Amino acid sequence: MKTLIAYATKRGATRDMAARIAGGLGGADIVDLDGPEAGRVDLSAYGTVVIGASTYAGSLRKSAVTWAKAREAELASKKVALFEIGSAKDALAVETALPGLCAVAVAVAKLGGEIRWKRLSLPERWIIKAIMKTEGDSSTIDDDAVEAFVEAVRKASL
Numbered sequence: 001m002k003t004l005i006a007y008a009t010k011r012g013a014t015r016d017m018a019a020r021i022a023g024g025l026g027g028a029d030i031v032d033l034d035g036p037e038a039g040r041v042d043l044s045a046y047g048t049v050v051i052g053a054s055t056y057a058g059s060l061r062k063s064a065v066t067w068a069k070a071r072e073a074e075l076a077s078k079k080v081a082l083f084e085i086g087s088a089k090d091a092l093a094v095e096t097a098l099p100g101l102c103a104v105a106v107a108v109a110k111l112g113g114e115i116r117w118k119r120l121s122l123p124e125r126w127i128i129k130a131i132m133k134t135e136g137d138s139s140t141i142d143d144d145a146v147e148a149f150v151e152a153v154r155k156a157s158l
């Protein structure tokens, strides 16, 4: 059966990761959970559903949490994997936001994050400068974690 990757992004890093994971899996359908098609997805077509979202101020992007919670019963019959995009190495926000899905997921991982300086608002730049003591683009994307996540999803989908 097919794989769906459903993602929620604010600045594009999670969208790029969704595409990278789809490539690693050898293909998957991708849906933007902030777009008009999010409410129209027919999950019956999918055996595996990967959900990814970015974290801001300790919270997972709301559109992903709302979408996943509304479909928890349907997702229970599928292989589910969850990935979080965020620059900090702190506890996973996805475990707080979606504990039920995390408990049954075939993979749950924080894959790192990216600061895309030019895309940040002025207040966001102030926050990042204060926390990270630096400015400009940066990436903490963990390639090994991405590979391990893709492999876990691939194996579970066989």
Ligand SMILES: Cc1cc2nc3c(=O)[nH]c(=O)nc-3n(C[C@H](O)[C@H](O)[C@H](O)COP(=O)(O)O)c2cc1C
Pocket (backbone or CB within 6 Å): 008, 009, 010, 011, 012, 013, 014, 015, 053, 054, 055, 056, 057, 058, 059, 085, 086, 087, 088, 089, 090, 112, 113, 114, 115, 116, 120, 124, 125, 127, 128
């Ligand atoms: C204002 C602000 C707050 C952030 N808060 C967090 C956070 O609490 N935890 C974290 O891991 N990353 C945090 N980040 C980093 C983002 O999650 C990171 O830039 C991520 O790649 C954004 O993904 P997106 O482009 O898909 O939205 C923050 C970034 C900004 C600009």
